[in-house]
Amino acid sequence: MFGLSPMEASALTLSLNASALAVLWSLPLAVGLGWLLGSRRFPGHALLNAVVHLPLVLPPVVLGYLLLVVFGRRGPVGSALEAWFGIRIAFSGAAVVIACAVVGFPLMVRAIRQSAEAIDPRYARAARSLGASELRIFLTVTLPLMAPGILTGITLAFARAVGEFGATITLAGNIPGRTQTLPLALFTVTQSPGGDAEAMRLCLLSLALAGGALLASEAISRRVQPGRALA
Numbered sequence: 001m002f003g004l005s006p007m008e009a010s011a012l013t014l015s016l017n018a019s020a021l022a023v024l025w026s027l028p029l030a031v032g033l034g035w036l037l038g039s040r041r042f043p044g045h046a047l048l049n050a051v052v053h054l055p056l057v058l059p060p061v062v063l064g065y066l067l068l069v070v071f072g073r074r075g076p077v078g079s080a081l082e083a084w085f086g087i088r089i090a091f092s093g094a095a096v097v098i099a100c101a102v103v104g105f106p107l108m109v110r111a112i113r114q115s116a117e118a119i120d121p122r123y124a125r126a127a128r129s130l131g132a133s134e135l136r137i138f139l140t141v142t143l144p145l146m147a148p149g150i151l152t153g154i155t156l157a158f159a160r161a162v163g164e165f166g167a168t169i170t171l172a173g174n175i176p177g178r179t180q181t182l183p184l185a186l187f188t189v190t191q192s193p194g195g196d197a198e199a200m201r202l203c204l205l206s207l208a209l210a211g212g213a214l215l216a217s218e219a220i221s222r223r224v225q226p227g228r229a230l231a
Helices: 006-039 045-057 060-071 076-085 093-117 121-129 134-145 147-162 166-171 182-190 196-223 226-230
Strands: none
Touching (some): 006 045, 045 093, 060 093, 093 147, 134 147, 147 196
């Protein structure tokens, strides 16, 4: 794959797949929470907002350890999944997706919340006066107006997931071909004598992916305007 070694290609493929799945699975919840935090005020609003954004300020290894406590074989969720369905989360491909989803989730929610806060409430009132139900208002008015924030949040969360290291290595380990993502592969080759050239290739690849995602996010935020989304 583009001159990459089997280890590099495997790490790149795993990173891209895990990041895409993480964004896909967390998107509905992120849209719901972003809309709720951006358009409603209720008791516990500040607390919920703090909990959602907590992964942004926690050290990644601490976050990974907390996930391991929950999803490990002795954790409340991990033990239940293994006992009922025979599914082991820790040190598996699913663990990589979970770690990526958790670290990218706050960025997605934040972008969506900011879009929801910018929506003029008169649009919803006008639709409501014409007899539209709350569900129809959300699907045909609110959601299109939130589109710039949703798309920006997706790209930012994806970029953050691709670069995730601390939570992934704690929850999923560093198993080549199974849980070894791009940052973990880079960490591995830096610990090996004579791995400078391979480390530089992985570093440049990571920079290209992160830079591309940020450029895409900026382009989306400029081109996808609320007026266009509503039209």
